[in-house]
Amino acid sequence: MSRPKFPLNTTPWKEKVFTCLALALATVTLSFYFFSIYWMSDYPVGSDFAKFYYSSHYFWAGEDIYQEVPLDLFGPLPEPRGNPRDDLHPNLNPPFVTLLLAPAGLMSYPAAYVVWSTLSLFFGILAIHLIRAALFPNLVAYASIGFYILLLAYFPTWISILYGQLSLLLFLLLTLAWLGLRSGHNRKAGIALGLAASIKLFAGLYLLFLLVRRQWQTLAWALGTIAVCFFSGLVLIGPAAHQRYVEVLGKINWYSASWNASFQGFFMRVFGGSENVPLIPSPSTGRIFWGGCALALILGLVFQVKKGDENSSPIHIDKGFGLCSVAMLLLSPLGWMYYFPVLWLAFAIGWKYRAAFGPWISIFLFFSWALSTFPHLLIPAREIEGIWVIFVLSGVYFYGLLLLALAFFIICRADPASLPEPPPRLP
DSSP: OOOOOOSSOOOHHHHHHHHHHHHHHHHHHHHHHHHHHHHHTTOGGGOTHHHHHHHHHHHHHTSOTTSOOBGGGGOSOOGGGOOSSSBOOOOOSOHHHHHHTGGGGGSOHHHHHHHHHHHHHHHHHHHHHHHHHHHOTTOOHHHHHHHHHHHHTSHHHHHHHHTTOSHHHHHHHHHHHHHHHHHTOHHHHHHHHHHHHHHOGGGGHHHHHHHHTTOHHHHHHHHHHHHHHHHHHHHHTOHHHHHHHHHHHHTOOOTTSTTBOSHHHHHHHHHOSSSSOOSSOOHHHHHHHHHHHHHHHHHHHHHHHHHTTTOOSHHHHHHHHHHHHHHHHHHSTTOBGGGGGGHHHHHHHHHHHGGGGTHHHHHHHHHHHHHHTOOOOOOOGGGOOSHIIIIIITTHHHHHHHHHHHHHHHHHHSOGGGSOOOOOOOO
């Protein structure tokens, strides 16, 4: 068997040293994650998982799963970690998510948080393992370990775990859908995409991807899965919960918060329409800008995917799927930074094909990654004010998404013959 190529010119003993160092770093990183999970498990107010947990708790009690959860429920709050609200932020997930997390409502909050956060960590590591195996199967041990460390060192990944969000489950489902499309397993891909869209509505953009590519079987399985998830929630939780869900969405007024990297978030920070103090108070102008950008991105996505709609090779699927991963966060009204772990699929695909474009794509990918992992605490919508906050602190994640979208439009325009052939399809 031929020896795989290594990222560095190393002798066997050096490989062992690099591998040991990588394992040590991975151990430290995982220890930090488990410490963070333990530290947050006794502080429900600081985690989004608390509102998911109490929705599940109310589900078992037969009560309104979207009712307000008063902060008084948690006793005295430490001053440094206090919250200016009188209740938790509302649960913005569809009723199916409450059904999915229903077992959590039967546990104590600390136990449920630890179980969910540990599962999320597993979901992320499994997803990055599947991506590495599909795109970079010949990496040596220390480079493979480094692949996992990069995901864990990514600031949005840590925030997603800390807040108990659903991002890493979404990341795994989209990865499974991508692998299913590459290998021709249409049913598996459709079910995974249907589950993803049932958990986070913005993942429904992949249905457009399937529609444009005329992958009818996969689209049918995705729509069927969405229908099953919806009616499961309708039957087991009730139609009143779905009506309340729509009401809760209609009360959102914090689109301009700094972690919202979408078109809508950026232009509301500039022109208003949310809780912030805009630079130019003209919400109607902002709606024109973000609506125009959204339309242009959708048309660009359709055009690029359409070019390869009759080709089911992994290259065409990789390009279109990677572009969808970026576009869905720009198009979502709430493209929060803690959803960014799903971008690792796009980063890996872009890195796989970077050699065909010279240094520019590598530069775009690096700066997109750097901007998207820039660590800063959430600035609430009501505190957004001034050029520095609007265009720098609150704009950094938006710029990262734009750079990654630009990189993928360049990759999509390339002749497939100029791109390195990916590994054979998985069986």
